[in-house]
Amino acid sequence: MKVSYKWLQKYFDEPLPSVEELSDAITFHAFEIDGVEDINGDQVLDVKVLPDRSHDCLSHRGIAKEIAVILDRKLSSDPLQLKPILEPITDTVVISIENPELCNRYIAGVMKGVKVGPSPEWLKERLEAIGQRSINNIVDATNFVMFNSGQPLHAFDASKIKEENGKRSIRVRYAREGEKMIALDQKEYALTETMLVISDHLKDEAIGIAGVKGGVPASITQETTDIIIESANFNGASVRRTSASLKLRTDASVRYENVISPDLALYGMGSVVDMIQNLAGGEIVGFVDEYPKPQATLHVGASASDVNRICGTSITDADMEAILKRFNFETIKEGDRYSIEVPFERLDLRITEDLVADISRIYGYDLIPSVPPPQLPTLPEVNKRFYYIDRIRGWLTANGFSEVYTSVFTVAGKRAVLNKVASDTPYLRCDIWPSLQEALEMNFKNRDLLGLEDTRLFEIGTVWGDKGEQILLAVGTFGNKNTPMGSEFLSGLIKEFDLNVPSDIPKTPIIQIDLDSLIAHAPDPLSYQDLPTLGDVRYKPFSRQPFAVRDVAFWAPEESDALSIQEAIKKEAGEYCISVRLFDRFQKEDRISLAYRLVFQAMDRTLTEEDINGAMEKVYLYLKAQGFEIR
């Protein structure tokens, strides 16, 4: 949520610390700050309000309150302190709620004789700092109060709502199938039976999508003089579903989605009516408050020993009391337990652990000591499956196999996932071998680059086949006539670990087998083997450009050192030669024949024939200079 530093300052008599200091204080005691932006001489903090505090902290008051607690300061004024009295009661508007479970409360405030006009500069500045456009004094007042206290508000033009016998009627109800409404964004929305609307009951016309957006039929214009202000409480899940299916997310819907206290509606109404009177004049006709089931007052308790038990801290009663006082909680001490009256807006405070979280974050998580876990009398259980997986990995890599992971998502299978992003592979795989085959072929193309004669791969992964979820081991090879079959290695590892041999292992290049049946009769391990792990290996980005291969063969005196010749060739071949490998060597009389394979590749482009031929020329020149006879 965007929070204006200047706006926050209005909550404190003393100047706030610098925005940097303030950001740190909030970060370590309440919420992460995603960034700070300079906007027209104000500084705007992007506060990442946590989900459990989105009931009370999607507001400047909420953040100011946190700051007051963290910095141990008093709020100079608190819009949630003094309970407004909504008087007089009016019968000029009748409120009815068709589904009270989706609308806990609906307050209508009726005013007449207001003068719609531009907002004063200070108000425009506040709203613009947090990315809101100023509309007019009435709409701006409702927005200001929402961003200040967290209560969404809406103003209707009363004259556009049908009157009969001196009464207007507002009904909160489900939309009808096929019902449509043009909202204030001038778009027409097709409503469905699961969406809650505010309707002009006498006209039976939707004038707002409950908790989401107001409608054009009763919108405020320059000519408006009489208004009905809505301060209500709608069910979070219902607003979320409506806003999601209409793809219409608003500052109001976000607040309702996160669930706010129905008590807040009263304070919102009190503030907005005061503000409208100040900005636009007019007089109050009266209020209607439909609130069938008022929110109960709750108490939550915790002792210093609860905090210490959960956090490992050593706070005292005095620390506890000081922190509770900073929160300004109504507190009673019962034995060593502090019982607090939960402020109505703090819908997150329900159990001891919630209060412990509040106390400890204010106390400071940096004061939590680091405690090593106590030694246990026995060693932990050894996971048999992981033990064998790990050893199989060790054996296969020692036998020239590299391990791959391929995606569990594929183009065909027995189970499909719904709604997958990039949906060309919506199925869960039943086998590993097809993707292993693909990987073998793909890597075989790079064999010269990789310095391999053939490719040997394995994967241990989950599949979902006839037997449900299952882990398979797949082993495969791909190469030339000398390349052994993957199945030979499966037989090898069965022998190595004395595993249960499935009746017959077919001789195939790729083979996959159910891992659990493979190890079912293997002995239970008593401890893990500490197999080697990677040391300080650092990854180097590799080129994705095509590579080129050149061979060179020549006669050299028998005493020649093949390795130093290899190094010399690499040096002569220049920067694009990424590898030189001796691939053939034989002796005839007093000479040896050496054959090297050179691989060329650039990081950033495809090499040209000229690049490669030029490099090879240098290699030939060098070899000739050594007196070697090129073959």
Next chain:
Amino acid sequence: MNESGQGHLHPISSLIREINQIFFRMGFAFAEGPLLESEKYNFDLLNVPKDHPARDMQDTFFIENEPGFVLRTHTSPVQVRYMEGHKPPIRIICPGKAFRNEATDITHEAEFFQLEGLMVDEGVHLGHLKGVLEQFFNELFKGQVDVRFRPSFFPFVEPGVEVDMRISGEHVPAKLRDRWIEIMGAGEVHPDVIRNAGLDPKKFQGFAFGMGIDRLALLRYGIDDIRHFHSADLRFINQF
């Protein structure tokens, strides 16, 4: 087959091997659970309410014609599964795959690896969490690692914390050295979760944490793109 005759272990496997070695020495067992998980274990028993946004289709993979099942969105269901079958003292890690329905880029994958940790007994507190994590990071990054907590929220813990770490030491790559890095979410297991698993929250308590193994691997080996892990490309794997 190359001249040396040695193949290469996938870096994630190597990391999991190392993680298991470190935690085994601290008394943690290696636990597992299904990837195709019921909503009950993936959400309900972890205190995630029915109408929680995380349960929306855009974040979670649901399975066609199998209502009530999802590809697990985190490794946390293993917490409850393990507690149901074991008595405290409980110390487990669960390194394994998890899934999120999101577009992939250099730091996001629809399938990724997570490391879950859980320690439950009488009197296990956030100080133990700090102690265990410091030891783990010290051994994994082979340097002096500091750990700090910031307030956070996850439905299955209270208090919830975000964990940052800072590695110092001369051999540490400059990109990592002396910088605070956000590394995981953690907290004290919510009493409802302890109760859901059949234990008495008045008697038993403890911590849980969850971190991305992919991200650990990126940091540990200086890898630039999370998508390498499922590429099956030996130009990547054979570097390790």
